[in-house]
Amino acid sequence: MHGSSLLNDLKYPPKGGYSFPMTRKLWQFPWGYPESTLFVASLALVGFLLQLTVGHFDVGFLHAPANLIAFAILIGLILLGVRFQNTLLVRWVSGIPMAVTLTAAVVLVGLCMELTPQLSRLPSQAPANLELGSRLGFRMVTSSWPFVLLYGMTLIALGIATFKRLFRFSRQDITFLCNHLGLWMLLVSAGFGAADMMRVVMHVQSGETEWRVFDKDGEALELPIAITLKKFTMEEYPPNLTIMDGQAARDPQPSQPKGKSQPKSKQGFFQIDPKRPKGQIGDWAITLDDYLHTAVRIDGEYRVSPMPESTPAAKVTARNLLTGETKTAWVSSGGNVPEFFSAIPLDDRYVLVMTQPEPKRYASDVTIIPKDGSPIDAILEVNKPVSVGNWMIYQYGYETALGKMSPWSEMELVYDPWLLPAKISMGLMAIGALLMVWNGTGKRKSASNELERIPFHRNPRHRVLARRRPACLPS
16 A cells, blocks of 8 residues: 555555545455444354364453453553544444344354353363363353354454543533443443352341351352341232142141142132132132131131231132032131141032242241341342342342242352442443433424524425415415
C-alpha cells in the first residue's frame, strides 16, 4: 500500500487518510464481516483442538489471586487497544462486524448449552472412552476451550469499544456507556468470579445456631457467618380427594397411602374448594359438606385446632350414580399423626381418601450473625434470598416427610466476592434501558414539533392531509 509495509501503515496512517480500491480482496484492510467470521471460526477451531488435546479448561485455575492477575492483563490489553485506537486493526477488533460475529457465536454456544444436557463433572474414565460430544466440550460448555476463547475475545472487543467512549466522554455517550459498561462488568464478574464462588447447604435445627457445613467428603467447614432458626412455618394448598384401592390405602403410614387413583383408565381427583362443593370422581358424585384446614381428631370427630400436628379434614357425602348408594363421613390425610387418618369405604375394594396437601409457601424466621457485623433478623422464603455482604442466603429445603412439622430447615449459602460489581453492572444496564426509552420518546416528540413549525405549504404532513381532503370542503 503506497510502497510501505502493512505494519508501518497500521502504525502510521498516511496523510489525508487511507485510500482503498472499490473492489477489496479478502484480508485487505479495512476488514469486515468475512474476515470477522473467519477469525471467530478459527478461534473456535483452535478451542476444539485444545479441547481434544489438553481436555477441559480448569476453572479452578482462576482462584484468587490468579483471577486478579488475569483481570490486570485484560485491562492492559484494553488500554493498549485504546492507545492505538486509530489503527485499522483496533478499529476492526472494536467495530460492528466483530461485535455482530462474536454475538452470533455466543448465541450458538448458548443454544448448545440449552439443547445438550450439561454435567457438573465428566465421568471418571479415560478421555478416549468418552463420547465425542463430551470430548468436544458440549456436555460442559462453560469450561470448554471454545467457550473460554470466545468469552475472552468478547471481553477484549467490548472493553475496547467501551473504554474508547469512556476516555472521550460526552453527554451523548451516557446511554451507550451505561449499557456497554454494565454488560462488560457483568461478564467480567461472572467469569472471573466463578472460581471464587462457593455454594454450601446448612442444616439448622429449630431454636439452635449453626455456623458449620459439610463438604462432599464429609469434612466440617466453619463459616464466617452463623444462622439461628427461630421458627419454620409452612402454608399448604387444600388437598384433593381421590378413590384408591382399599388394601393399598391401609399401609403402615396411612397418611401417605400407596397405589394409584382409580379407575386406572380415567384417574380422577376432586379439588377441595368450599366455593365449589360439588364434583365427581368416576361413578361417584362428591359433595363437600364441611372443611377444616387445621383440625385434630377427638373421639372420632374433627375439630378446629391451631396445633402444629393439625391436619386438613373434610366431611363428605359420596353418592354412587349407578346404584344410588350414599355414604357420609369424615376423611383426612392424617398429616404426620396416623391416628388422625380417616377414609370412607365405598365398597369391598375401593375407598375415598384425601391426598397430602402440597406446600404453598414455606419460610424460615432466622437471625443471621456475620462474624464482623451486627445480627440481622430476616425471613427466608423461596426465591426471596437475603444478601449479607458477599453472601446470598436462600431458603433451600426442609424435612419433607414431616412437612410443616419439620424440626429443621435447609439454607443454601452462596459466597461470591464479585457480587458487588455484578450488582453495579445490573444497575447500569437498568439505567441504560430507561435512558433508551426516554431518548426514544424525546426524539419522536422533537421530530413532531419540528414538523409543526414548518410552514403549511412546505410541511409534508399537511400536503398529505390536503390530498386526502374531500372535494366538497373548501380549500
